[in-house]
Amino acid sequence: MLIFVARRVGLMILTAFVLTFVVFYLTNLPPNLEKLARSEGSVRMSDESVAAWIEQNGHGGSVLGRYGQWLGIVPGWSNVDEKGVARGRCFEAGSDPAIAPRFCGILQGDWGFSTFAKTEVLPYLGGMLASTGWLMLWVMIVMIPTSLVIGVVAGMREGTRTDRVLSTFSIATTATPEYVSGVILVALLASPVTGLSPLLAEWGWIDGKTLFQGASSPDNITFWSFTLPVLTIALYGIGYIARMTRASMTEVMTAQYIRTARLKGVSFRQVVMRHALRNALIAPFTVIMLQFPWLLNGVVIVETLFNYKGFGWTLVQAAGNNDINLLLGCSVVAVFVVLVTQLISDIGYVFLNPRIRLS
Numbered sequence: 001m002l003i004f005v006a007r008r009v010g011l012m013i014l015t016a017f018v019l020t021f022v023v024f025y026l027t028n029l030p031p032n033l034e035k036l037a038r039s040e041g042s043v044r045m046s047d048e049s050v051a052a053w054i055e056q057n058g059h060g061g062s063v064l065g066r067y068g069q070w071l072g073i074v075p076g077w078s079n080v081d082e083k084g085v086a087r088g089r090c091f092e093a094g095s096d097p098a099i100a101p102r103f104c105g106i107l108q109g110d111w112g113f114s115t116f117a118k119t120e121v122l123p124y125l126g127g128m129l130a131s132t133g134w135l136m137l138w139v140m141i142v143m144i145p146t147s148l149v150i151g152v153v154a155g156m157r158e159g160t161r162t163d164r165v166l167s168t169f170s171i172a173t174t175a176t177p178e179y180v181s182g183v184i185l186v187a188l189l190a191s192p193v194t195g196l197s198p199l200l201a202e203w204g205w206i207d208g209k210t211l212f213q214g215a216s217s218p219d220n221i222t223f224w225s226f227t228l229p230v231l232t233i234a235l236y237g238i239g240y241i242a243r244m245t246r247a248s249m250t251e252v253m254t255a256q257y258i259r260t261a262r263l264k265g266v267s268f269r270q271v272v273m274r275h276a277l278r279n280a281l282i283a284p285f286t287v288i289m290l291q292f293p294w295l296l297n298g299v300v301i302v303e304t305l306f307n308y309k310g311f312g313w314t315l316v317q318a319a320g321n322n323d324i325n326l327l328l329g330c331s332v333v334a335v336f337v338v339l340v341t342q343l344i345s346d347i348g349y350v351f352l353n354p355r356i357r358l359s
Contacts, residue, residue, distance in 0.1 A: 008346055012339040023331040024067050027324045033059050035322050040115060055079075058089050070112075070328065072105020106332060112325030116317055121329040127315065129333065131218035132303070132310035135229060136295050143234040143241065144288060150238070150244020151284065156272060159248050167246065173239035178301045182232040186305075189216035190228060216308045229306045233298045237291050244287045249280040282349065289345035293338040 037053040038045055045053070052059055057079040058069070068074030069089060078088030078097050087093045090110075091100035104110040111121035154166040173181075188195035192209035200206045213225040252258065253276055261271050300312035307313070311333065317325035 005347065005352065006344050012343055016335050016339060019335045020071075020328075020331060021067055024328060025063055027327050028059065028063065028066065032322060032324065036115070036218040036324060039322060068105075070105050072103045072107035072110070074105075075102040076100075076104050085153075111329045111332075114318075114323055114326045114329075116248060116321040116323040116326055121325050125311075125326070125333065127313050128309065128314045131308070132299055132312065134218065134221065135226075135233070135303075135308065135310060136292075137300060138226065138230045139233045139237070139295065140291075141211075142230055143237045143291070145232070147241035148245055148281070148284065149241040152249055152272075152277065152280070154242070154246040155249025155253060155280065157196045158253070163246075166242070170239040171244070172243040173235045174243065175239075176236065178232050178236060178298050179305065181235050182228070182302060182305045185228050185232060186214050214306065216306045218309060222284060229302050229308055232302050232305070233295065236298065237294070241284055241287055241291070245280065245284045248283040249276065252276045252280040255279075286345050286349055289341050289348065292341040293334075295336055296337060 002137070017166055033054050036048050036059075037050045037057075041049070041053050056079060058079075059066065061077075065074060067170075069076050076089030078086065078100075080086050085093055086095070086097050087096055088100060090102065090104035091097055101108070109122060111125070114121050114124055117124045130195070150166050150170065154163045154170075155165045176184075189197065190210050190212045191197060192201075192215070197206070197210040201209055211224075212228050213222075214228070216225040216229050255276075258271060258276055261275055262268070296311065298312075299310060300315055302308070303310050303312035304316050311330070314326065315330045317323070318330060
């Protein structure tokens with residue numbers, strides 16, 4: 001088991017280096033650097049001034065060297081500008097380079113300065129991740145139990161009307177992207193002119209003009225402002241996990257040991273709860289763990305749609321404002337979440353499946 005985990009961790013580290021280098025290379029292409037120079041300096045800068053700004057701010061040289069500086073495994077750059085002021089990655093302009101550390105990358109906790117948020121990337125991104133964490137927590141609380149119940153019930157009643165209704169619901173939610181389901185939910189439940197809200201307001205059942213709020217804020221989380229973002233993300237995942245659970249449950253219910261238990265007189269409920277359910281949840285467990293990377297993509301759309309300022313909203317703002325350091329910080333978080341959840345999924349699958357563990 002230790003060898004298995006060590007191999008997975010080694011592969012995870014290698015994958016992290018490759019993915020972060022690809023993102024670093026793409027965000028540091030010459031057009032992006034020129035756009036950054038003009039946004040931080042002046043839009044009327046000449047080409048010579050742009051080249052000088054790029055060189056003076058440490059964006060010159062080889063990509064591998066700059067990537068090593070960003071990681072913190074290569075000493076940070078330093079130079080003296082035309083005014084004689086010392087500048088460097090590891091110290092503020094005008095300070096003494098002799099007392100500054102040589103290495104200052106993400107491995108040392110220095111993730112750079114955000115040109116969009118006008119603050120350090122690491123603490124700013126930490127606050128945005130905390131906001132998204134609450135959203136993802138409630139999505140998982142709603143999504144996992146609901147999808148498992150739908151999948152188990154549909155698998156137990158294969159071929160019946162209940163199975164067909166639940167399967168149709170699962171396929172419909174999976175086929176509907178978040179930006180469509182979000183707009184539909186807003187039109188039905190959060191619009192003062194369409195959907196249920198005008199009727200409920202006319203009947204006097206609600207105090208305001210809308211049943212739910214069409215915008216959400218992490219500083220003021222309420223049931224009425226948080227329901228639509230959570231449902232928008234959860235609906236897609238519910239259908240996908242439910243379909244996988246149904247397929248697994250259907251396969252388990254036709255196994256020989258299930259038939260033997262029924263022939264011995266074991267009640268249907270005990271057969272499902274004590275024999276079928278545990279084996280049927282092996283495949284859905286892997287699918288559930290894979291939902292965490294998908295949630296990072298889902299929150300980009302949902303947080304933008306509902307103006308919820310979290311990780312997804314930050315990623316959109318960083319891309320729109322060409323904030324290279326913030327984009328790189330978001331990529332590190334995304335890569336870390338994907339690889340860690342994959343590792344947990346592999347380890348959990350080994351523990352849940354005795355055949356894999358014994359082999």
